[in-house]
Structure formats: structure tokens, C-alpha cells
Amino acid sequence: MEHGLEITSMNESGYRPLVSYEAWRVAVLAYCDDVRPEAIRTAQRHDLTDEVFVLLRGNCMLFTAGAGDKPGEMHAERMEPGKVYNVKKGWWHNHVLDENGAVLIVENDDTTDGAPPEGNSPILPLSDEQRRFVLESAVF
DSSP states (O other): OBTTBOOOOOOSSEEEEEEEETTEEEEEEEOOGGGSGGGOOEEEOOSSOOEEEEEEESOEEEEEOOSSSSOOSOEEEEOOTTOEEEEOTTOOEEEEEOTTOEEEEEEETTOOBBSTTTOSBOEEEOOHHHHHHHHHHOOO
16 A cells, blocks of 8 residues: 555456445445346345445446335336435345446445344345336346
């Protein structure tokens, strides 16, 4: 580390934490098989905090599905560069990236997959109708 800068490359596919400091984490999610429209079978929510997404390159469709006990009505939002997308605490969500896509993610450092007591971010399956919505909406 020189001049007080830590520089990290973001050229790999999949999810990769880049910086963790005290209560927050910055990560990148780049295209991988898990974010293809056909692969989206679940939604996740974070019970304790919001989660922020910023489009770095390519295309990303961000899906939200309400804040109830399980994923509800689906909404698709095509992300634009230069905008910050904050998914509020308790809202079900997932995303689809194209082959060039990458998003920056900012979340609490203690964000973990799974329902309590193992984690603070439950993941539930989408219905067939919700999966069709994802497939039909993820057009770039």
C-alpha cells in the first residue's frame, strides 16, 4: 500500500468482496452462470440492513418482490450507469446480468445467507409465474 491507497482489481467473474472495514463491505458481482435469467430461481432479503447496487459495466436487471413473508409481486428495474440503487431492508430481490455485466455492492459486513439463527438473509424459491416474469423481463 503506497500513498494511503489500496487498489484492487475487479476482473474475475462471480461475487468477490473487495474491501471490508468495520461494519461495511464493498464487493463486485460480475457475470457468472448464477446470474443468467434461466438460473434465477430464488429471491433474497436482508433482515437487518439495506443493500446498495451500482452498475459498473454491461447490463443488469434488478428485481424486487415486496417486503412480505415471501416474495410477492415482481418489479423489474433496468439499472443505469451513474445511479445508485438501494434495496431497502426486508425487500425480496435478485438480479440478472448480461455477459459483460458487473455491479458494485455495498452491504453490512455481517450480511450472511440463510434465515436466522444461521444467517440474516433468508432465501426463498420463486413461483413458476415469478420465474416467467424474470425470463420475460430480462431482455437487454
